[in-house]
Amino acid sequence: MSFVTVQNIFQTYGRRSIIERVNMEADEGEFVSIVGASGCGKSTFLRLLLAQERPTRGEIRIAGAEPAREPGLDRGIVFQRYSVFPHMTVRENIVAGESFRSPWGRFFGAARTEAQTRADETLTRIGLDHVADQYPATLSGGMQQRLAIGQALTAKPRVLLLDEPFGALDPGTRLSMHDFLQDLRAETGMTVFMVTHDLEEAFKLGDRVLVFDKPRWDPHDPNLYGATITYDFDARDGGIPFQTIKEDTHVLHPA
Numbered sequence: 001m002s003f004v005t006v007q008n009i010f011q012t013y014g015r016r017s018i019i020e021r022v023n024m025e026a027d028e029g030e031f032v033s034i035v036g037a038s039g040c041g042k043s044t045f046l047r048l049l050l051a052q053e054r055p056t057r058g059e060i061r062i063a064g065a066e067p068a069r070e071p072g073l074d075r076g077i078v079f080q081r082y083s084v085f086p087h088m089t090v091r092e093n094i095v096a097g098e099s100f101r102s103p104w105g106r107f108f109g110a111a112r113t114e115a116q117t118r119a120d121e122t123l124t125r126i127g128l129d130h131v132a133d134q135y136p137a138t139l140s141g142g143m144q145q146r147l148a149i150g151q152a153l154t155a156k157p158r159v160l161l162l163d164e165p166f167g168a169l170d171p172g173t174r175l176s177m178h179d180f181l182q183d184l185r186a187e188t189g190m191t192v193f194m195v196t197h198d199l200e201e202a203f204k205l206g207d208r209v210l211v212f213d214k215p216r217w218d219p220h221d222p223n224l225y226g227a228t229i230t231y232d233f234d235a236r237d238g239g240i241p242f243q244t245i246k247e248d249t250h251v252l253h254p255a
């Protein structure tokens, strides 16, 4: 059985259909890139995987169960803009990431000291040990984003959700973040879903590239139909020869 199963999900806000008939499966450890036009529901899909929202219809299963609503336990998320706590030091930010696993949401006494030691190990691994006592605002964009990823990973999520995580970075920093993410992934074997607007990045990092698009369009009511997965490219071997067109018939034969 697949690790992640998405079965026929629809998400509608009021009368607006955002995504419809989305079906996909992913194995544990797969890296799935997601691309598509602005506003077609890619972030909505990530929020559904995160269980921040329930789908209007359909079912999502992660490791055989409905995803739990609590953040940080089995899924971590990183957004385009550095989603770290500005009032905490770099080290405290990492401790906070791990404390999601604590029943009280924070650590006390010896548990706190141990968490700080583990945080220092993480900071060494992500190359931020020399700024452990600084506040995020004093770091560069790439460093803040590394901290955000480090924070998400300390909760040891089995699934990492990335919403345009490198969109705000300059090209050089972006490339070093790619290396960083590829190393972490090789180390942890985690499953990754990454939304990006950069096709090259999608194919470089992903094992697969899903394309979200609206195959049906009503000019009198643009909100009537939502987006779905129209292509599922295998990106491991150059992609194109292995593409799966999932939605080629709908435009020709509208329902």
Ligand SMILES: Nc1ncnc2c1ncn2[C@@H]1O[C@H](COP(=O)(O)OP(=O)(O)OP(=O)(O)O)[C@@H](O)[C@H]1O
Binding pocket: 013, 018, 036, 037, 038, 039, 040, 041, 042, 043, 044, 045
């Ligand atoms: N809670 C909500 N209530 C109503 N509409 C919403 C809600 N969340 C998202 N939308 C709408 O759903 C549509 C899809 O948004 P979403 O952010 O998922 O798109 P996206 O593909 O990630 O876009 P982008 O690439 O620009 O980030 C947008 O038009 C947005 O305004």
